[in-house]
Amino acid sequence: MDIENGFLQYKQYGWMLIGTVSIALVFVLFNVARAKKSSAVTIRRIAGLDQIDEAVGRATETARPVLMSPGLGVLDGIAVQALTIFASIARSAARFGTPIRLLNFDAAVFGVAQEMIRDVYLSEGVPEQFDPDSVRFVSDRQFAYASAVAGVIHREKVAATFMMGEFFAESLIMAENANMVGAIQVAATTQVTQTPFFVAACDYVLLGDEFYAASAYLGRQPVLLGSLVGVDWAKMMFMLFLIVAVIWHSVQALGGVSPDEVAKGNVVEGQEHPSKDQLFFVYITKLSRE
Amino acid sequence: MNITSLLAQDQTPSSFSLLPSDQSKWLLIVGTVLVVSILLFLLTRAPSNMRRPVVVSITFIAGFLYFLEWVLPKYRITEEGQEVVRQWFFGLSYDYSETVPILSRLSQLLTGILLALGVFSIFRLHVRRLLKRDPNWLFSLVLLSSLIAMAYIGFSKFGMERSVEYRLMTEEQLKATNMYAAYDLLFDKGLQTLDAAMFSLIAFFILSAAYRAFRIRSIEATIMMAAALLVLLSFVPLGIALTSWINPDSVAGNLRIESVGQWILLKLNTPALRAIDLGLGLGVFAMGIRIMLGLERGVSVD
Structure with missing residues (x-):
C-alpha cells in the first residue's frame, strides 16, 4: 500500500508531537511507579492552598459563608481538579460548621459537585449539616452566572471566595465584587489571559500548573507527588531541547551553506549562509505541519 | 410549493422524527433505559470496594477510546487531497473513528x-424562598416568572417552527406573529x-x-507599574510623540517608545505566558x- 504521502493527523501534528507525548507519558508513569516504592518525594509550599484553613477559619469567626466557583468549564479534567480542591475546602467547612455556597455554571459539574459535597459531610460524620441548596446550578449563560455570583457575594457578604477552573470575561466581575465585601480570595484559572485579572484582584493566585498540583499537595499521597516529578522531568526535557535548539539554530544560521544544497541548486548566487527554510529546526517544524 | 414537498425536505433525523407507530425503535429505547437503570441501580447498591474497580475500569476505557481515536490513522493525504483508506487495519481504524463521536453523544445525553436536575434545583430553591417570604423573595419571584416565561416562549417557538404553516410564511409575516414578537x-x-x-x-x-x-x-509592583506605563504609552499618539525625534533606522531607534512597548509585549510577556501555558x-x-489510572482519589473514583 502506498503510504508515501503520509496520514493526515501525523502530517498535521507531526511525529514529533506523538514522540514528545510518549516520552512525557513514560516520565509520568515511571515516577508514579518509583513513588510507590519510595515516599521520599517532597513538594514546595503553595501559598494559595495553605490559606484554605485560614480563610475558612475567618468565615467561621464572622459567621459568613465561603463561596466556591468552578468557572464556566464543562465536566472535564479542569472541573474535576477544581472540585477536588473544593472537596478539601468543604471538609474544613464541615469541621468548623461554616456555611458554603458552591455555584455552578454547567449542569454536569453541578450534579457531580452535589454528590461530592454530600459525601464530604457524610465522611466527616455531620450529614445533617449538609444543605442541598448550598450547591446550586445557577445559569448556563456567562453574564447571568456572573451576576448571580456577584449577587450572592453581596447579599450574603461572603467571607472567602475560591474561584478555580476556567474563567473568561466574568472573572473580574466576580473578583472585584468579592473585593468590595472584603472577602479573602484565592483563585486559579487555566485561561492565561485571565490570570493577570486575578493577580490584580485576588489575595492568592495559583499560577499555571500549581492548579493541577493541588490534589497532590492537599493529599500528600506519594503516588500523586510522583506524577508531579514526572511533569518536572518533562519540563526539564523541554528546557534542554530549547537550549540545544537555540545553540544549533544559531551555529547553523551563522555557518556556511552546505555542499548538498549547492548541488541541489537551492542556493542563489552570492548567498553565504543557509536560507531560513534550510535551518534544521525550521525544516522539522514545517515538515510536521505541511 | 405544496405541503408534501415541504415535508419531504425535512430529511434531518432527530428524536422528534420518531413516530409512535415505529414499535421496534420504542422497544429499543425502553429496553436501553431499563438495562442502564438496572446496571446503575446495581452499581449504587454495590459495596464501595466492588464499585471502585468498576468505575476505574469504565474511566480508563472511556479515556482510552479517545486516545486511540487521536492516534489511529484515518485519512491519507494524496495529490488530490484527503482520501479514506479502507484496507485492513486502516479500514478498521476509519470505522472506529466514525464510531467514537456516537459514543460521545452518550455524555451529551447525560x-x-x-x-433538568439543575433547573429543578433552581425551581425548588426559589419556590421555597417565595413561600417562606424570604427577605429577598422579590428576586425569586422575578427569577421564577422569567424562567417560566422564557421556557414557555422558547418551546412554543420551537413547536411553531416545526409546523407546516410556519414554513409557508414569508419573513414579514413571521415577524408579525405574536410568538416572534x-x-x-x-x-x-x-x-x-x-x-x-x-x-x-x-x-x-x-x-x-x-x-x-x-x-x-x-x-x-514598581516594575509592573513601569512596564504597564511604557506599554500604554506605546499605544497612544501622545506617547509615540515623546520619542518621535529618534531616528527609527538608527540603533537608538530601538529606544523609541513603540519599540520598547513591543519588546516588552513580545520578548517578555509572550514567553512568560507560553511558559505558563x-x-x-x-x-x-x-x-x-492520574484520572485514567484511578490514582486521583477525588471526585472521579470515590
Whole structure:
C-alpha cells in the first residue's frame, strides 16, 4: 500500500508531537511507579492552598459563608481538579460548621459537585449539616452566572471566595465584587489571559500548573507527588531541547551553506549562509505541519 | 410549493422524527433505559470496594477510546487531497473513528438529564424562598416568572417552527406573529441587553483593579507599574510623540517608545505566558493520566 504521502493527523501534528507525548507519558508513569516504592518525594509550599484553613477559619469567626466557583468549564479534567480542591475546602467547612455556597455554571459539574459535597459531610460524620441548596446550578449563560455570583457575594457578604477552573470575561466581575465585601480570595484559572485579572484582584493566585498540583499537595499521597516529578522531568526535557535548539539554530544560521544544497541548486548566487527554510529546526517544524 | 414537498425536505433525523407507530425503535429505547437503570441501580447498591474497580475500569476505557481515536490513522493525504483508506487495519481504524463521536453523544445525553436536575434545583430553591417570604423573595419571584416565561416562549417557538404553516410564511409575516414578537422581546431585547450591560461593567472593574494593583508598594509592583506605563504609552499618539525625534533606522531607534512597548509585549510577556501555558499543558496531561489510572482519589473514583 502506498503510504508515501503520509496520514493526515501525523502530517498535521507531526511525529514529533506523538514522540514528545510518549516520552512525557513514560516520565509520568515511571515516577508514579518509583513513588510507590519510595515516599521520599517532597513538594514546595503553595501559598494559595495553605490559606484554605485560614480563610475558612475567618468565615467561621464572622459567621459568613465561603463561596466556591468552578468557572464556566464543562465536566472535564479542569472541573474535576477544581472540585477536588473544593472537596478539601468543604471538609474544613464541615469541621468548623461554616456555611458554603458552591455555584455552578454547567449542569454536569453541578450534579457531580452535589454528590461530592454530600459525601464530604457524610465522611466527616455531620450529614445533617449538609444543605442541598448550598450547591446550586445557577445559569448556563456567562453574564447571568456572573451576576448571580456577584449577587450572592453581596447579599450574603461572603467571607472567602475560591474561584478555580476556567474563567473568561466574568472573572473580574466576580473578583472585584468579592473585593468590595472584603472577602479573602484565592483563585486559579487555566485561561492565561485571565490570570493577570486575578493577580490584580485576588489575595492568592495559583499560577499555571500549581492548579493541577493541588490534589497532590492537599493529599500528600506519594503516588500523586510522583506524577508531579514526572511533569518536572518533562519540563526539564523541554528546557534542554530549547537550549540545544537555540545553540544549533544559531551555529547553523551563522555557518556556511552546505555542499548538498549547492548541488541541489537551492542556493542563489552570492548567498553565504543557509536560507531560513534550510535551518534544521525550521525544516522539522514545517515538515510536521505541511 | 405544496405541503408534501415541504415535508419531504425535512430529511434531518432527530428524536422528534420518531413516530409512535415505529414499535421496534420504542422497544429499543425502553429496553436501553431499563438495562442502564438496572446496571446503575446495581452499581449504587454495590459495596464501595466492588464499585471502585468498576468505575476505574469504565474511566480508563472511556479515556482510552479517545486516545486511540487521536492516534489511529484515518485519512491519507494524496495529490488530490484527503482520501479514506479502507484496507485492513486502516479500514478498521476509519470505522472506529466514525464510531467514537456516537459514543460521545452518550455524555451529551447525560448532560441533558443533569440540566433538568439543575433547573429543578433552581425551581425548588426559589419556590421555597417565595413561600417562606424570604427577605429577598422579590428576586425569586422575578427569577421564577422569567424562567417560566422564557421556557414557555422558547418551546412554543420551537413547536411553531416545526409546523407546516410556519414554513409557508414569508419573513414579514413571521415577524408579525405574536410568538416572534414575544421571543424578540424576551431574548434579543431583554436577555441580550442585560448580558451587554453586565459585560460593560468590566471596564469599570478593570479600572478599580488596576488602581489597586499599580499602587507602588513593593519592587515587583514598581516594575509592573513601569512596564504597564511604557506599554500604554506605546499605544497612544501622545506617547509615540515623546520619542518621535529618534531616528527609527538608527540603533537608538530601538529606544523609541513603540519599540520598547513591543519588546516588552513580545520578548517578555509572550514567553512568560507560553511558559505558563506549557506548565498547564503538562499539568492537565499528568492529571488525565492520574484520572485514567484511578490514582486521583477525588471526585472521579470515590
